[in-house]
Amino acid sequence: MTVHAVLAGPVDTEMSRDLDIPKASPESVARAIFDGVEIGDEDIFPDPMAQVHGAELAQRCGQGARASVAALVDAQPVKP
Amino acid sequence: MSRGAKRVYAGMRRPVAHPDARVTPLTMDVTDSAQIQEAVEKVESVDILINNAGLALYDDLTDPGPLEQQTRRQSLLAQYGVTRAFLPLLTRARGAIVNVGSVTAFASLPLIPAYSISKAAVFSLSQSLRALLADGA
Numbered sequence: 001m002t003v004h005a006v007l008a009g010p011v012d013t014e015m016s017r018d019l020d021i022p023k024a025s026p027e028s029v030a031r032a033i034f035d036g037v038e039i040g041d042e043d044i045f046p047d048p049m050a051q052v053h054g055a056e057l058a059q060r061c062g063q064g065a066r067a068s069v070a071a072l073v074d075a076q077p078v079k080p
Numbered sequence: 081m082s083r084g085a086k087r088v089y090a091g092m093r094r095p096v097a098h099p100d101a102r103v104t105p106l107t108m109d110v111t112d113s114a115q116i117q118e119a120v121e122k123v124e125s126v127d128i129l130i131n132n133a134g135l136a137l138y139d140d141l142t143d144p145g146p147l148e149q150q151t152r153r154q155s156l157l158a159q160y161g162v163t164r165a166f167l168p169l170l171t172r173a174r175g176a177i178v179n180v181g182s183v184t185a186f187a188s189l190p191l192i193p194a195y196s197i198s199k200a201a202v203f204s205l206s207q208s209l210r211a212l213l214a215d216g217a
Contacts, residue, residue: 001170001213005206006180015136019191034083037128037176042210050183057186 004037009049089123110158116165126169131159132180136195147194155198179206
């Protein structure tokens with residue numbers, strides 16, 4: 001089974017109607033999400049704002065280090 | 081549906097009809113575990129589960145209410161609860177889970193701090209589920 005995390009920027013829906021900022025259309029975001037699922041992207045940045053800022057933030061927040069953290073699963077708890 | 085989906089189950093608190101016959105509305109409030117279970121029982125099979133329901137409350141963290149509502153009810157436990165309920169169907173189909181979140185998972189927007197916190201939480205949930213469900217499931 002695959003699990004995809006969508007990291008979206010502002011989307012033009014009811015949720016963001018009070019925010020006067022550039023927003024992506026729901027249709028374009030939906031399309032980008034299914035594109036991401038089809039090509040097997042684990043983390044999907046479905047709009048221009050997310051692509052520019054989100055991807056950079058993900059990098060800075062240690063996206064690249066995830067594999068090495070996940071590898072710690074094989075470590076055993078130390079017994080007192 | 082433009083990609084050839086045979087059926088789309090659309091979970092809604094107040095179901096509305098859709099002009100495309102492939103859309104089956106389902107009554108489902110994602111904060112209500114009984115409704116989630118009732119919805120699962122009406123679904124034959126699922127290839128892709130899309131957790132899209134959300135809420136953005138404007139707050140300033142002075143009151144715990146919005147934080148509790150965002151993380152427990154709307155985002156975190158709702159995505160967890162729906163995913164858990166649909167897991168048998170998804171496992172059978174070797175399907176995909178799509179958790180819709182936000183870049184505020186990485187960079188908090190202080191206009192909506194409780195929302196930002198909840199999005200960081202659901203991103204972490206996605207990472208753990210990905211690892212736990214990756215092999216054979």
